[in-house]
Amino acid sequence: MIGRLQAPASVRHGEAFEVRVLMQHTMETGFRRDLNGKAIPMNIIDKVTCRFAGIEVFSAELGSGIAANPYLAFFVTADASGELVVEWSDDRGERGRSSAKIEVR
Amino acid sequence: MARDAEMRRRHFLSVAGAALTGAALDAWPQTFQPPQDIAPLIAKITGGATSVRSGVEIELPALAENGNSVPMRIKVASPMSDADHVKAIYILAERNPRPLLATFHLGSHSGRAEIATRVRLAGTQRVTVLAELSGGRFVHGVADVLVTSAACLDESTMGT
Numbered sequence: 001m002i003g004r005l006q007a008p009a010s011v012r013h014g015e016a017f018e019v020r021v022l023m024q025h026t027m028e029t030g031f032r033r034d035l036n037g038k039a040i041p042m043n044i045i046d047k048v049t050c051r052f053a054g055i056e057v058f059s060a061e062l063g064s065g066i067a068a069n070p071y072l073a074f075f076v077t078a079d080a081s082g083e084l085v086v087e088w089s090d091d092r093g094e095r096g097r098s099s100a101k102i103e104v105r
Numbered sequence: 106m107a108r109d110a111e112m113r114r115r116h117f118l119s120v121a122g123a124a125l126t127g128a129a130l131d132a133w134p135q136t137f138q139p140p141q142d143i144a145p146l147i148a149k150i151t152g153g154a155t156s157v158r159s160g161v162e163i164e165l166p167a168l169a170e171n172g173n174s175v176p177m178r179i180k181v182a183s184p185m186s187d188a189d190h191v192k193a194i195y196i197l198a199e200r201n202p203r204p205l206l207a208t209f210h211l212g213s214h215s216g217r218a219e220i221a222t223r224v225r226l227a228g229t230q231r232v233t234v235l236a237e238l239s240g241g242r243f244v245h246g247v248a249d250v251l252v253t254s255a256a257c258l259d260e261s262t263m264g265t
Contacts, residue, residue, distance in 0.1 A: 016185075016216025029225075031202065057214050065198060065206030067174035067223040067256075074209070077216035 001025065001096030005086050007076075010103040016075040019050065019058075021086050023071075023096060029064040043091045045070055052102070053082030078104050140199040140230055150195055150235060151243045161234050161246025172226040172256035181218035181236045181244070185211075191218040193237040200230035225256035 003023040011017045023045060030042025042064065050058040057076045076084070085099045147156065164178035183191045190213045196206040209220050218236070226232070229252050235245045 014216075020221075029202075052214075055214070057212065059210045061208040063206050064203050065196070065201050065225050067225050071221070071223050073178075073219075073221035074211070075215050075217040075219055077214050 001088070001090070001094055003086070003088070003096045003098045005084070005098035005100050007084055007100045007102060009101070010105055011078055013079060013104050014077055016077050017102075018073055019076050019084065019086075020073045021048070021050075021071070021098065022069065023048075023088055024069055025090060027062075027064065027066060027068045027070060031064075045088050045090045045096075048072060048086065048088040050074070050076070050084065050086045052076055052078060052084050053080065078102055080104055141204065143197050143199045143204050143233065146197065146204055147233070147235060147245075150237075154241060154243055156235060156243035156245045158245055158247070160244045161236055163232065163234050163246050163248040165232060165248040165250050167249070168251045168253070169226065171254050172228065172252040173254075174223045175226050175250065175252070176221070176223050177232075178221040179219065179234050179246075183218045183238065185213055185216055185218055187213045188239070190215070190239050191236050192239055194218070194220055195235040195237075196222075196224065197233040197235065198224070198226055198230060199233070200228045201225070202227065226250060226252050228252050228255040 001024060003021060006020040008017050025045050028040055028043040032040045034040055044064055045062055048060045048062065049056060058074050060072060062070060081103045083099055084102050087095065087097045089095045160182035162180040166175065169175040179194060181191045181194065183189065191211050194209040197204050198206055206224050211218060230250065232248050232250060233245055235243060237243055
């Protein structure tokens with residue numbers, strides 16, 4: 001799955017910086033019907049996790065009440081340079097991953 | 106005789122009408138629904154602990170034209186230290202078919218208890234944000250939003 005991660009390339013030690021994630025997904029609620037009146041099965045990104053240098057710093061459980069192509073913004077602090085990895089998975093088990101290198105000054 | 110037939114027809118109509126309404130409600134849970142009581146859901150999250158209304162700031166437009174995507178930003182006043190930080194944030198919408206929109210897990214390494222996302226809202230309603238603090242305390246904030254075009258509604262069931 002396609003997704004985009006935006007984070008500053010370099011940050012100051014211990015300072016909170018904003019991480020923005022945009023994932024491409026229809027977020028089917030399961031309430032909609034197709035042209036033949038058949039229910040479209042529910043399929044949403046239910047789990048998003050963010051790790052920095054291997055440690056989980058943020059995670060989210062999304063429901064059908066989150067808009068299509070989910071956008072998330074949250075804050076993280078860093079003590080040392082490392083890689084920020086955001087991973088997500090949907091109801092069908094499909095996974096997505098996006099990462100960014102962050103340098104601590 | 107004619108009267109008898111009329112009576113049967115009426116009876117049939119009332120029964121069929123009731124059955125149809127019941128069937129329709131079962132088949133289309135996404136039809137416009139009144140606000141539901143989210144107190145039991147909050148109690149389930151807090152585990153019976155009382156929540157204080159303070160320190161949660163919700164940035165939500167007062168008027169949302171399209172309920173399918175409403176930008177939202179949540180700020181919780183917290184020092185975000187090891188001893189005192191926000192552990193989790195819950196977004197609850199009383200009129201959505203599934204009231205719990207999302208759960209976010211934070212920690213002392215978040216630095217700031219602030220989240221932004223885009224939500225779906227099924228109609229004009231009050232959105233509640235519940236934050237779980239370290240030490241088992243809960244705080245919450247509310248925001249009223251007017252939605253002109255609701256999400257979760259199938260066009261075919263909306264009527265005109």
